[in-house]
Amino acid sequence: MSDANKPLGTLDEWEDFLKERYPEPQPVQGFQATSPEKKKEQFRNYEADARPSVREFYRLNHQHQTYGFVQQKRKEFLALNRKQMSVWEALDYLNTLVDDSDPDTDLSQLDHLLQTAEQIRNDGHPRWFILTGLIHDLGKILCLYGEPQWAVVGDTFPVGCAWSEKIVFHQFFDSNPDKENSRYQQQLGVYEAGAGLDKVCMSWGHDEYLYHVVKDYLPDEALYMIRYHSFDPAHRDGQYDYFMNDKDRKMFDWVRAFNPYDLYTKSHQKPNLMELRPFYDELIREYFPEQLKF
Ligand SMILES: [Fe+2]
Numbered sequence: 001m002s003d004a005n006k007p008l009g010t011l012d013e014w015e016d017f018l019k020e021r022y023p024e025p026q027p028v029q030g031f032q033a034t035s036p037e038k039k040k041e042q043f044r045n046y047e048a049d050a051r052p053s054v055r056e057f058y059r060l061n062h063q064h065q066t067y068g069f070v071q072q073k074r075k076e077f078l079a080l081n082r083k084q085m086s087v088w089e090a091l092d093y094l095n096t097l098v099d100d101s102d103p104d105t106d107l108s109q110l111d112h113l114l115q116t117a118e119q120i121r122n123d124g125h126p127r128w129f130i131l132t133g134l135i136h137d138l139g140k141i142l143c144l145y146g147e148p149q150w151a152v153v154g155d156t157f158p159v160g161c162a163w164s165e166k167i168v169f170h171q172f173f174d175s176n177p178d179k180e181n182s183r184y185q186q187q188l189g190v191y192e193a194g195a196g197l198d199k200v201c202m203s204w205g206h207d208e209y210l211y212h213v214v215k216d217y218l219p220d221e222a223l224y225m226i227r228y229h230s231f232d233p234a235h236r237d238g239q240y241d242y243f244m245n246d247k248d249r250k251m252f253d254w255v256r257a258f259n260p261y262d263l264y265t266k267s268h269q270k271p272n273l274m275e276l277r278p279f280y281d282e283l284i285r286e287y288f289p290e291q292l293k294f
């Protein structure tokens with residue numbers, strides 16, 4: 001992959017930016033609505049403060065994620081005929097993804113997944129929820145197939161219809177060829193109001209890909225978490241409600257329940273895989289066949 005397609009030193013840079021944009025909600029107790037410091041934080045200009053690498057990442061993402069590009073990637077990857085792997089094999093494979101300039105963090109992709117799952121487990125959530133934490137980023141193996149970062153990570157949005165004004169770095173859509181297509185620039189674009197998100201094509205990335213890998217094996221709540229965990233314009237900013245049906249709205253409560261575990265549970269404590277392995281072996285066996293198609 002050319003470096004032009006790899007502006008981020010590490011995939012984590014995008015998620016660090018998300019954390020700056022959406023700071024971890026403070027506990028209600030002791031919250032001072034009038035705190036001047038709080039206000040400053042809320043009104044920070046995230047775009048201006050973003051690292052150049054993150055800015056370049058969004059520029060490429062918004063320029064290249066067209067309706068046509070997404071159709072092409074769906075054809076290319078959703079036949080799921082690349083590899084057959086067990087969940088552990090896929091986790092190990094993902095873990096070979098070594099980011100270029102990552103001197104400070106010794107945490108791997110697998111560490112992030114285990115930390116997410118363990119936090120969900122500690123909070124007493126159902127077993128499928130824990131399993132979702134463990135696998136939710138497995139779709140990032142797209143990077144190992146040589147896909148550019150902007151087609152693997154980044155907050156997702158519907159394509160083939162107008163871009164919400166709330167999407168960060170909105171101005172970069174000016175270079176997206178879909179800008180010239182009047183149908184794609186209408187609010188509903190190629191879709192119908194209330195048709196349900198399942199009918200709506202999202203910008204291409206690790207969420208949609210993994211959804212197709214696991215869709216026969218997990219409950220709907222888990223599948224929504226996996227498929228829409230990067231759809232921040234909807235689960236954070238309440239956008240695109242006009243495409244949702246009642247099921248989507250109900251299920252998005254679960255997407256929102258999952259989100260804090262994904263974003264705010266990173267700690268420097270490395271999970272002990274040896275200790276955790278038996279629990280997760282059993283959990284994986286409970287839901288998945290020996291091999292999954294990727
Ligand atoms: Fe993710």
Ligand SMILES: [Fe+2]
Pocket residue numbers: 112136137262
């Ligand atoms: Fe994640």
